[in-house]
Amino acid sequence: MESLGVYVSIPFCKSKCTYCNFASGVFPLASMDRYIDRLEEDLRSIRSRAAGWKATVPEIVDTIYLGGGTPSLLSPQQMQRLFAAIRREFVVLPGAEITVECAPGQVEDATLASMVECGVNRISFGVQSFVDAEAKHTGRLHTCEVALRDVERVRDAGIPHINLDLIAGLPGQTPDSWRRSLEMLVGANVDHASVYMLEVDDDSRLGREMGSGGLKYYAPHVPSDDAIAEMYLAACSFLEQHGLNQYEISNFARAGAESRHNLKYWTRAPYLGLGLDAHSMLRSEGGAAVRFATGDELQPFLDTPGGGEARTLSSQEEMEEAWFLGLRLNRGVDLAAMRAEFGAAATGEFESVLVDLECDSLIAWIGDRVSLTERGRLMSNEVFARFLLEPAVS
Structure with missing residues (x-):
């Protein structure tokens, strides 16, 4: 459970x-x-x-x-x-x-x-x-x-x-x-x-x-x-x-x-945030991530019970999160697990990103394991930004 x-x-x-x-x-x-x-x-x-x-x-x-x-x-x-x-x-x-x-x-x-x-x-x-x-x-x-x-x-x-x-x-x-x-x-x-x-x-x-x-x-x-x-x-x-x-x-x-x-x-497990400016991530019955947050001003928070708007993440947004949250950990991201969750075609979208980051010595890519290098940890925000795909144009 x-x-x-x-x-x-x-x-x-x-x-x-x-x-x-x-x-x-x-x-x-x-x-x-x-x-x-x-x-x-x-x-x-x-x-x-x-x-x-x-x-x-x-x-x-x-x-x-x-x-x-x-x-x-x-x-x-x-x-x-x-x-x-x-x-x-x-x-x-x-x-x-x-x-x-x-x-x-x-x-x-x-x-x-x-x-x-x-x-x-x-x-x-x-x-x-x-x-x-x-x-x-x-x-x-x-x-x-x-x-x-x-x-x-x-x-x-x-x-x-x-x-x-x-x-x-x-x-x-x-x-x-x-x-x-x-x-x-x-x-x-x-x-x-x-x-x-x-x-x-x-x-x-x-x-x-x-x-x-x-x-x-x-x-x-x-x-x-x-x-x-x-x-x-x-x-x-x-x-x-x-x-x-x-x-x-x-x-x-x-x-x-x-x-x-x-x-x-960092592993995208469910958590409930309570109180001022608290963030939560739950799962839908279908398994999708549902994120919501409270406001960041005390008096409105005290005066308005409940509140907060929830948003169900798309598969693309979840995949992006899996990359930049997983890379925070020294053990990095397991590509086999990524393919199992999001499909080979979806994770393949990032292959060129991984090649560029490896060439810049920002990641170590060994087999199915991708992790930040020492330099990558110093420049982590720049690395994470590379995993945010542009929204698809309909």
């Missing part, structure tokens, strides 16, 4: 990072209870809404992921309400992977105890940098000492799996300071790490400053694209040397500790 992943967006933050333009922010605390109300309403109605879209909702849940924002800002009571609502509507397997994103220094003892009680077995800390000045310059509120202390608190509470996020390219970051962050991460002995190259949204505070030439958010001190790429490659090598093996462009894990929830996205 097919299982489901459940993603819940918790958009509340104590402060907004300078580079961030996600649908998150510093909202009134009074909004949080109403937000949980809305999540409960959407959980109760999801099957009837999905039926209207001719999509099926699996009953079995094997992964839950609370992302943000800062889900650790939920009170113990709100955390318990949310998990109780999920368990009322779904059968959550005893061995389900249950992840909560946390900001270092923003996990109260009572909330941590509540997470354990709710079955949370994986924590993802948004550290971004273990160098205090770098973290401060981007609006993070923690220090290195606080981050390491919280890792130990979580471990002592009995939560076995821990991820640490780092960002390469923060203002003022140098190869030496980046190395220090990597050394602190490895020293924390966690089983998963995520490393992202800084992407500055034009509408973020840092993005606007980079465009206008201001100084408040340290825009002149953002490393060059080449320097960021070198830091990313250094991280890939360093983490590999210390047992954290890369399995996706931005993700590294010890054997068996890969994020089962995030793998659903």
Whole structure:
């Protein structure tokens, strides 16, 4: 029986990072209870809404992921309400992977105890940098000492799996300071790490400053694209040397500790997104992908239960997704599986693309396996764009 992943967006933050333009922010605390109300309403109605879209909702849940924002800002009571609502509507397997994103220094003892009680077995800390000045310059509120202390608190509470996020390219970051962050991460002995190259949204505070030439958010001190790429490659090598093996462009894990929830996205398995700016992918009775999303403004979201328009993907769109999502994984794309799903003629449309990418050293093409090279991972967006076919002219 097919299982489901459940993603819940918790958009509340104590402060907004300078580079961030996600649908998150510093909202009134009074909004949080109403937000949980809305999540409960959407959980109760999801099957009837999905039926209207001719999509099926699996009953079995094997992964839950609370992302943000800062889900650790939920009170113990709100955390318990949310998990109780999920368990009322779904059968959550005893061995389900249950992840909560946390900001270092923003996990109260009572909330941590509540997470354990709710079955949370994986924590993802948004550290971004273990160098205090770098973290401060981007609006993070923690220090290195606080981050390491919280890792130990979580471990002592009995939560076995821990991820640490780092960002390469923060203002003022140098190869030496980046190395220090990597050394602190490895020293924390966690089983998963995520490393992202800084992407500055034009509408973020840092993005606007980079465009206008201001100084408040340290825009002149953002490393060059080449320097960021070198830091990313250094991280890939360093983490590999210390047992954290890369399995996706931005993700590294010890054997068996890969994020089962995030793998659903890259392997096109069904997942349900709840909350602000949350995206979902279900399957129709015929097996086609059905995608839908919620809005990204809090007040309209709170005021309008349900909502969201669904769209059934064409076979061509699904094939394009299979390419650019599958190529995110280090194991790459299995051409035999692609032919089995979409037909030899359909996958043959991309043969010239594969030849060009191989000639440019962006992919490795060995037998029926296609994967990104090191250079391809650095230029992944350009590679993925090559798999978007022009719509057929009728």
